[in-house]
Amino acid sequence: MLARVDDRHQRTVPISIDGRAVEARVGDTVAAALLTADVAACRVSTVSENPRGPYCLMGVCFECLVTIDGVGNRQGCLIEVRDGMAIETQSRRREAGR
């Protein structure tokens, strides 16, 4: 669970996480939006299918891979939320074609 300091009182935009409507703060990354929405696991390991969540949040660990607007394996920590963005967690093993 996260708390927030927001001295700028930033506005929010609607996004969806696995079909659930969520308000996300403008300027937050996809990974931050997931953590804020209390989604700790954004995918499962492609080997054991154990749950995985963001680890480094700076683009090097590739743990926060999610499907964004239909494109799979995007790095959630490097991409900012946009109005209407559809985020899906990756709950299966290797997904060919996505």
Add this chain to the structure above:
Amino acid sequence: MSRLASLPEMWDVLVVGAGPAGMAAATVTASAGLSTLVIDEGPGPGGQIWRAIMTTPVMSRPVLGSDYWAGAPAVRAFYESGATYLPSTQVWSLDADGVAGLSAEGEARYVSARRVVIATGAMERPFPIPGWTLPGVMTAGAAQGLLKTSGLYPSDRLVIAGTGPLVWLYAAQLLAAGGRISALLDTTDPGARLAATRSFPAFAASPYLAKGLALMARVRARVRVLRKVTALSIDGRERATAVRFRRGGGAEEQIPADTVLLHQGVVPQVNLAMATGVGHRWDDRQLCFVPEIDPFGQTGLERIAIAGDGAGIGGWEMAVERGRLAGIGAARALGIASDLVPSPNPALKRLRALARPRAFLDTFYRPAVAFRRPAPETIVCRCEEVTAGDIAKAVDIGALGPAQLKAYTRCGMGPCQGRMCGLTVTELMAAKRGVSPAEIGYFRLRPPVKPITLAELASLPVDGANVKAVVRS
């Protein structure tokens, strides 16, 4: 037209990374009149240390501290230099001729530069312990990034574990922001503390001692700090629920935790430089591979220089000076008149002063062996779930180095391309074979160093020769 498509193809200077070093290099070359392109994968300038400095929602200055806000003038100078800056853009390949593959917004293209400065900075050293792959476990740097970018901080049961200045800095920032910490588990190696006494005088003469002690005092006043922590592991099934550890040779202890932050120092990000063909050597004091460069960051490849923490860990002040020197080196190599290029002497002098306290920091915070060469059941390669035991077994049946290990186990072949396991692999194989890490070497890295989709590749402009190469007549 998209940002990438409208970009000129030829540049005097390409800088990869808009942190302290990259911005400093670009400011020098653009101010000298050279066409300068700066690419960064993040959405704003500043790198990790000054992350989100133009947009952070944490406006109360004492929370993030003076080192953070020192970035504002650097960003202003960079913006005013005339350099072309492309955020949210990846460099997925670079060759010795200065040709770089870029991608953004689902498109790719190549640009070419007469000089390239690689300023890809540092990443946190892998911290392989049982349970480090559980959701709820992140690095201290990750949590610090969340605070800088979004003003977010953990509000559940939080344990911070590890060693190094960032542990204390983040803990102090978190407390100032209003957060709470259940416990800080200090894994600093008592042996390393002892070994560091020789280099202490140079450190004591620097401003870092007073700064560090003040930080530690602020944290100790409000947080339970447990020292000499060993045998650290994290419990949980769907996510972290507790940390388990011993103090010295004491009995096992357990503390409930929903969020666990790990940190044991930072190391250069080597993927792009290695894939470009830059020679690296093992640095036994910093326990990592560093590029072989001259004082201007010049590598063995004529067109390629490296600046900042990617050239060896020195912190942001050194990164700025090394960025400047790389910019000066590029401008001189491209024949810019000497009155348009600053003298390197002030930067060289500052660097000598900044280097003096480093030996103490490197030695004092040298991570303990047990946290660099974990027990057999511990996952080392997070992507492919290869354990330390799997790696030992591969050595037993003949794997001599990281390249063979890939073929035996898939270690290092997942999406992170060895970033999370590379150093652990080198150290484990070296110890198992009884040779030096230098002899083992690192993974053989190749482009693309960042993921690229087929659609992005297909968007690359093609000319007649490209088509002729693949179409049967």
